[in-house]
Amino acid sequence: MDKFSFLNAVHAQLIDDLYQQYLKYPDSLEPSWKSFFQGFDFALENYGEEAGYSGGTQASAPVQATAQAAAQGQIPEEIEKEFKVLNLIEAYRTRGHLFTNTNPVRERRHFEPTLAIENFGLSKQDLTKKFSSAKETGMSGPATLQEIIDHLQQIYCSSIGLEYMHIGNVEERQFIREWIHVNSNRPKLNADEKVEILEKLNQAVAFENYLHTKFVGQKRFSLEGGESLIPALDQLITRSSELGVDEVVLGMAHRGRLNVLTNIFGKSYKQIFSEFEGKEFEEDVFSGDVKYHLGSSKKIKTAKGEEVAINLTPNPSHLETVAALVEGICRAKVDNIYKDFGKVLPIVIHGDGAIAGQGIVYEVAQMMTLEGYRTGGTVHIVVNNQVSFTTNYQDARSSVYSTDIAKVTESPVMHVNADDVEAVVHAIRFAADFRAKFGKDVYIDLLGYRKYGHNEGDEPRFTQPNLYKLISKHPNPREIYKDQLMKEGIVSSEKMKEMESSFKKLLDADFDASKEIEKNALDLFMEEAWKDFPLAARDTALNPVDTSFDLTKLKELAIKMSTLPADKNFIKKVSRLFENRLKMIENNQLDWALGEWLVYATLLSEGQNRSEER
Template identity: 55%
Template sequence: MDKYSFLNAAHTAYFADLYDQYLQNPDSVEPSWRAFFQGYDFGSESYGMKGEIVAGVSTQIPEHLQKEFQVVKLIDAYRTRGHLFTKTNPVRERRQYTPTLELENFGLSNADMNTVFDAGEILGIGSRTLSDILDHLNNIYCESIGIEYMYIRNPENIKWIQNWLNVNDNHPKFDTEQKKHILKKLNEAVSFENFLHTKYVGQKRFSLEGGESLIPALDVIIEKAAGYGVKEFVMGMAHRGRLSTLTNIFGKSAKDIFSEFDGKDYEEEVFDGDVKYHLGWTSDRLTNNGNKINLNIAPNPSHLETVGSVVEGI
């Protein structure tokens, strides 16, 4: 039994209907089927195949066309599982997941590296050698930024993400001013945690150390959202990193947080109070582009994800 025998056993009318649907609107079919039909079209154009479906007839598929299909499967595997092989830990390599993205798992080998495949069209890079296609895939999906998106059920959303990935190969480029602003927000996060660690030794604070990039990330999300006309930003989060987020994003005074470490600033009989890393905050922010946006981080007890539904209702 060859690897394509499942096609002969399938319902040919179903294939025909699905292919007609793909021809009318490629985004209307499931991503893996879309990739399958794209590979089929490449083969038809390259080798002059009629594309007729004949019941009960077994057709010998040319070797190069078979490999075109294998490259399409390789591309789909990177899009689906590439995030599992990213270089996100500078200290040690990630654990090995199986199946891997090795060529042998897709019926390909190093002997195919200089072969030109039309499947590169799927990536928007045109017909390219397998070596170029692999470099492109590794650059986008297996570097320091992982992206997991193929579970999304809306084809338009998937296409939008893929188009953005192809713009900069998942390697954002920042000008000098943007780099300075990112550094400023990182410094704010690091300095805040260092001060708390020095001043309030041994007190629970659930620091953001090691994850300080959250601060510039939230900052740019809010700036961009306000630029698109968003008037309110509501957020729920866990206790880890909340104090830094309250100060460096939501505008809560560092002095107020320090006083909470020193002791409550209200009478016990008036308020029950709560630990500082459970508290919420609301403020108005004027962005760098002069847009006003209301910020609201909901209070949330540790480890309780019920805040998600609360945020949706605010």
């Protein structure tokens, strides 16, 4: 075994950093480190190669000196404890996400071993001692062990739990580490930004409450318990537009879809209310719960003044099928319009049960870096209600998290308490920044709850009585954030009353206006892209269409495709296959394979860059 193997990369980096600091400012080091490096310099100066610091290893001379001293039992106790503190820091990075405050309604599971200092050979007597290892956590200089622990708790174990140590790319890990060290992994928000977030939360909460009172008993797949998704999406679009994104394609299932349509895509409340009345559509082509499947396309201006095209993909089913559509649409836009993966952002919103349980999730995720399918990174947001349909998460999956699919693509994951909306915004901004930098997927696990049953007619207490006893007493995210901002002096009770009252008046006015709508109108998805393909009426859709193609040109295409280059050598089986095809063409015969080839060939010869499903 390599005699330096006990020194992992973190230890070695610290030793090198401290030695460079010693060379420049020797008196700035802790006495134990200064004394150690003085001894190292003395040995190097007086004994040279005899000191045993060889160039045949990747470890630097100071690291080798430390390893040799350790092997001989000559490392001072203070330096030995530095390594123990480094091991503690590394444990927070790798396992801190297991000990967070990310669950808004109940205690988390207990994991062993914990991050107690005794598990790392440290004691309470060490809490007041200063350690240079503090700089590895983003602190400016040496700090006491207690200060280091408090700092690590804030970064790794508060409302955000971060998984990133499974990522093999060193540059990506370093980027993440530096990003979360800023402001101890908390956002820096000014008063205007906080009020803006509160307004989006108010829209989300008030809209759900209004539907609940006006359309009693109707299923609406409410977002209640996960309303922070709305400010999250708003911030994701704003941040991404600043980073160069011109168009967003979003896919999601039923839960929260109406809230997203109104409060992100700007669909009028009166349209939603009218659809709840069950009125017919002007286009007589629908049946069933149409409002949960419709798409939408809009151009919006973000809070920062950037114009962005946003698209909500029509939902083909109620779970994960839409993810493949989102990726396909984004890739087509990159290939045919933007020529730049940074210009189009795919967002997929998952349920916790669906992302952990459906095979298509893996099928789509593993295409992330494939040349023919990649889209420059997708932001995945899991609206995690902890019970999927009715099942406790511990009975629903074998993995610790529903987002463990992220480890397949070495993508970072942030688990966030959905009640802490500022932490949610922070995580979303990280997702935008990481995706823009590395073109990889990012997963945000938005840990909340579902206030009612799967749909509002279900009774969740039948299967989860204890959990729903807690949920029934739990305040919504708007109330939590409102109280926080009032304590900070950013909003007053009068301001809140005005905000809630004015939005209620808007909803009332739109509710009354919805009564005047005779038939509902369909918002066309990506209308600009489909303008050359008008929607046909039923009586004309089946009219005969001339699909004939000139026979002489068809034969020319067939011969061209079936003729191998004369200057190349091919295996006999391939040569015979192509010879037989030429004979078929000569005898005016076709098989299915050649027929399909000719479908593509005729389309391409007419300038149609599209493939047809057989």
